[in-house]
Amino acid sequence: MLKEDTSAYDQMSDEEKAAHDAAARLKEQEEQDALPYKWRQTLQDVDISVTLPKGTKSRDLSIVIKPKHISVGFKGKEPIFVGDLCASVKVDDSTWTLDNSTDLGIHLEKVNAMEWWKNVVTHHPAIDTTKIQPENSKLSDLDGETRSMVEKMMFDQRQKSMGLPTSEEQRKQDMLKKFQAQHPEMDFSNAKMT
Template sequence: MADDDGGGSSKLAPSTGNGSKTDRYSWTQTLADITLSIPLPPGTRGRDVRVTFGATTLRVTVTGRDTPLLDDPLHAPVKAEDGMWQVDADAGTLEVYLEKVDGASWWPRAVVGEPEVDLGRVAPENSKLSDLDGETRALVEKMMVDQRRRAAGLPTTDQQAAAAAAAKMGLKLDGGSGAPGV
């Protein structure tokens, strides 16, 4: 899975889900969260699994095993109190869901020490206007209106406002440039 774009990068191409697969687990991510899928020893039941979340650590142990399946520092902080896990008996895996503290960035790896994915090749999920804060949403909506106006050959909202302000002062704008005519 190593990147072979000829650029000499040693980073991995992201898998579907913008994560990667290691010899111990696979992981996926969105801007807001990260999910790890950890293979379990055959016959492992949920009551045999212990998952400990820290703000920057994740520890997974199974009763009867001397070494943890995972005991590593995470790439970045998570909201430990919101961490969740479940055993998928059909797949024989432990699914661990973690919410990122910085819910607006991609992680190049799930835990420290693992190979990094090439973040330039991440395929972000589509956003909805309703997901944006009020100020950002207003800006995006304005940009969409201006794009439609330009496509229709009409002045943008800023050009329209400049023309209205100039008219109030008794000026005429020069050819839509926004500069007062002489």
């Protein structure tokens, strides 16, 4: 929904919001179904599947994956789809396979593994990324840096929901207490945390 429309949306009753959301999901699904491919994503990657005519051989295909561009089709013919990617991919970690001579699978490894794509190719219809419900995964599946960031985000979210300070707010409070202890001669009664 566009930012200008959010105030109108906020004025809707719960039933109107539900009807609006259902209509938006239906429109989005129809747009996605009309694409020449199906796609799904995780935070780390995008997987695209294209159904090809029976008997297709990999040597018949022309598939080009660049950091911000993709072209998929048959050699010497108009591409099935082509365009700028929604975001950059790691070309060396991106692959494609042809199964059963009809099922083309393209795996794109995202450069930024912390963002949802709104579409594969920028000129194709976008999805509402705020409605994405990621698959359950275990924290142990994540690398150390990502895991600690997710744990911090989860902690901060729990703290906020209970009306308690986030980790950053707690850090600031601890620094102020330490400074107060080191400088008892100063009056901190009107100090504000920002």
